[in-house]
Amino acid sequence: xxxxxxxxxxxxxxxxxxxxxxxxxxxxxxxxxxxxxxxxxxxxxxxxxxxxxxxxxxxxxxxxxxxxxxxxxxxxxxxxxxxxxxxxxxxxxxxxxxxxxxxxxxxxxxxxxxxxxxxxxxxxxxxxxxxxxxxxxxxxxxxxxxxxxxxxxxxxxxxxxxxxxxxxxxxxxxxxxxxxxxxxxxxx
Amino acid sequence: xxxxxxxxxxxxxxxxxxxxxxxxxxxxxxxxxxxxxxxxxxxxxxxxxxxxxxxxxxxxxxxxxxxxxxxxxxxxxxxxxxxxxxxxxxxxxxxxxxxxxxxxxxxxxxxxxxxxxxxxxxxxxxxxxxxxxxxxxxxxxxxxxxxxxxxxxxxxxxxxxxxxxxxxxxxxxxxxxxxxxxxxxxxx
Numbered sequence: 001x002x003x004x005x006x007x008x009x010x011x012x013x014x015x016x017x018x019x020x021x022x023x024x025x026x027x028x029x030x031x032x033x034x035x036x037x038x039x040x041x042x043x044x045x046x047x048x049x050x051x052x053x054x055x056x057x058x059x060x061x062x063x064x065x066x067x068x069x070x071x072x073x074x075x076x077x078x079x080x081x082x083x084x085x086x087x088x089x090x091x092x093x094x095x096x097x098x099x100x101x102x103x104x105x106x107x108x109x110x111x112x113x114x115x116x117x118x119x120x121x122x123x124x125x126x127x128x129x130x131x132x133x134x135x136x137x138x139x140x141x142x143x144x145x146x147x148x149x150x151x152x153x154x155x156x157x158x159x160x161x162x163x164x165x166x167x168x169x170x171x172x173x174x175x176x177x178x179x180x181x182x183x184x185x186x187x188x
Numbered sequence: 189x190x191x192x193x194x195x196x197x198x199x200x201x202x203x204x205x206x207x208x209x210x211x212x213x214x215x216x217x218x219x220x221x222x223x224x225x226x227x228x229x230x231x232x233x234x235x236x237x238x239x240x241x242x243x244x245x246x247x248x249x250x251x252x253x254x255x256x257x258x259x260x261x262x263x264x265x266x267x268x269x270x271x272x273x274x275x276x277x278x279x280x281x282x283x284x285x286x287x288x289x290x291x292x293x294x295x296x297x298x299x300x301x302x303x304x305x306x307x308x309x310x311x312x313x314x315x316x317x318x319x320x321x322x323x324x325x326x327x328x329x330x331x332x333x334x335x336x337x338x339x340x341x342x343x344x345x346x347x348x349x350x351x352x353x354x355x356x357x358x359x360x361x362x363x364x365x366x367x368x369x370x371x372x373x374x375x376x
Contacts, residue, residue, distance in 0.1 A: 073263075073361065074361035074362075074364065075261075075263050075357060075358070075361050078357075078361075086333060086334060086364065117333075118334075139336075145274060145305075145340055146274060146306075146340065147339045147340065148327075148328075148336060148337045148338040148339045148340075149336045149337045150336040150362075151335045151336045152333055152334065152335065152336075169263060169266075170263070170358050170361040170362045171362040173261065173262035173263050173266075173358040173362075174262075174338075174358045174359040174361075174362035174363070175362070176262065176274065
């Protein structure tokens, strides 16, 4: 099967409590809908900070979630000197602590910071069509001068999902991939 | 065959003319020998700049070369907004212009900036042992949770080279590789 690539730049999901602490009384709205239904790039940005460094202008992705989750690349993790584990979104086991700041405030987001594990979003109604299952492990074949393959791609299915391979900027740049490029997915 | 990975962070090789323009009368010495014989991490750093951004603290790698060459990652290229092509070191066909600055001066390094193409350094005396040829195209198999493979690895041989797979930081981070990690090399 051929799928489009969606590249995740570093971003932050906020809990209601952390949102209120950083952005109390601020408007929070979508400036661009993301490919996964209901998810949006918001108007707000934070700075992420460690004792070693900081990265400004990190986008807050909406809607609010039950837990704050900060997704960065390994390149960012080295720059910030933070031991962020590679985890599927939503799994914050062993996630790193990281400081978030806005013009209104600052907070330590405990156990929030991960490097996102690559995964394939599949709408539940498409699983049978492709003969795959939720949580199945697949492989992507990437063409081109910087081609190769990526193992351990986990299928994540929901009835709101759109078919898309989610990679982070390190993975995309290593293979010279751009948003919307097509790659082939095969069984492992 | 199993080989060790050497990860190249962004760095600059300078011509004598550009060195003199940036560092006239400065001492230039090795603070650490690199794995390839004769190459060293020097005591000097430059800032690389474009109208969109800058990256400070970019290491000058010695010795001086006939042409200035600035090697960055795709992640850096996006940050700087520079169209740096993927090229083997030494091939500056279509290389981008980029500004270099030091406390002593600043210059536009014309046709100098590339993203390094992955390659395998092999000592000439080892080619027969491994049954490979200079310029042959190989593939690396990378184990682990972020495993996969990298195609189009070009063999580069010289009698001063030490066996090592050279990747940039995007490639290393995409596969969660560290300096000195071992990977397997096979024919394509």
